[in-house]
Amino acid sequence: MTRLLTAQPALTNAEDVLAEDSKGRRKLLLQIAVVAAIVIVSLWMTGMLDRSRLTSGLPAIGILGTEMFPPDFGRWRDWVGPLVETLAMSIAGTALAVALSLPLGFLAARNTSPNKVIYQVSRVVLNTLRSIPELIMGIIFVAAVGFGMLPGVLALGLHSVGMVGKFFAEAIEHAHPAPIEATEASGATSMQVILHGVLPQVFPQFADVSMYRWEYNFRASTVMGMVGAGGIGTELVGSLRLLDYPQVSAVLLVILACVTVVDILSNMLRAKFR
Structure with missing residues (x-):
């Protein structure tokens, strides 16, 4: 029982x-x-x-593909300068984004923001910058400061702040509280807590995000040339307007090769910062 x-x-x-x-x-x-x-x-x-629409469109894609081969690299010397401009834009835009994202990231993190008002305002700023595509920003800055690399750098940098700052803030919020509490218990100021209790924990994540964003900005900087912001995108648009598809495919292959090199460099730098 x-x-x-x-x-x-x-x-x-x-x-x-x-x-x-x-x-x-x-x-x-x-x-x-x-x-x-x-x-x-x-x-x-x-x-x-829509099967009928897709089926009818496949032959057109095939015809366009055949017109793009073999690639025409006859003007490769003319692309060296624009490629250097594209690389410079991506580096400068990423540097601008990181410089602005560092303070915004700490202000947009719950555990380091001074108060709720600043926290909410910082989050709104990051959301606003992230919601405006870099292409639209490029058009606006071209109209404001003229043609060249400067509007491309400003567009890439400010748009990147929205995403980089968000990742920075999330990394800060996930920092282990023990080192922060120990630093505070020693009588450190708020800045000293950030420098000695938070930053050493999140620096590897900051480096990873920065490198990933540099890869993205290099690809995005090729689009900036389409709105007059310089770079290899200008050559790509010129070839498209002339319907010179062999040269279009050559430019695309050059961009692919450069993106691959940037990806390799980014992986090497990320490994070094770990």
Whole structure:
């Protein structure tokens, strides 16, 4: 009799666990179904499920592909200068973004922001900069300061602040509290707490984010040339306007090679900072 009484709660607990597990699975299946429905509706709205349209467009893509080969590298000497401009824009834009993101990141992190008002304002600034595409910023800065690399650097830098600052703030918020509390207990000022309690923990993440953003900015800087901000994008747009598709493919291959080199350099720098 005693064994039956002691076994009953165990049985009840097992049933509760199974019921909770079944409930969790049903909830997960419902979430998957909702996401799948949203994806299918999006595919339908954008024409991705229009088989006739896709089928009729494939031959045109094939014809365009054949016109782009073989690539024409006859003007490769003329591309060296624009490639250097593109590299310079990406480095300068990333440096500007990191310089502005450092203070904004600390102000937008809950554990280092002075108060809630500054925290919210900093978050709004980051969201605003992140929501404006760099291409739109490029057009605005070209109209403001004229053609050349300067509007490209400003567009890449300010747009990058929105994302880099957000990642910086999240890294700061995830910093381990023990070193921060120990620094505060020693009577350190707020700046000393940041320098000795927070920054040593988050520096590797800061370096990773900066390198990743440099890779992105190099690719984005090729687009800046399309709005008059200099770089290899200007050569690409010129070839497209002339319908010189062999030269277009050559420029794209050069950009691909440069992106690969930048990616390798970025990986080497990230490994060095770890």
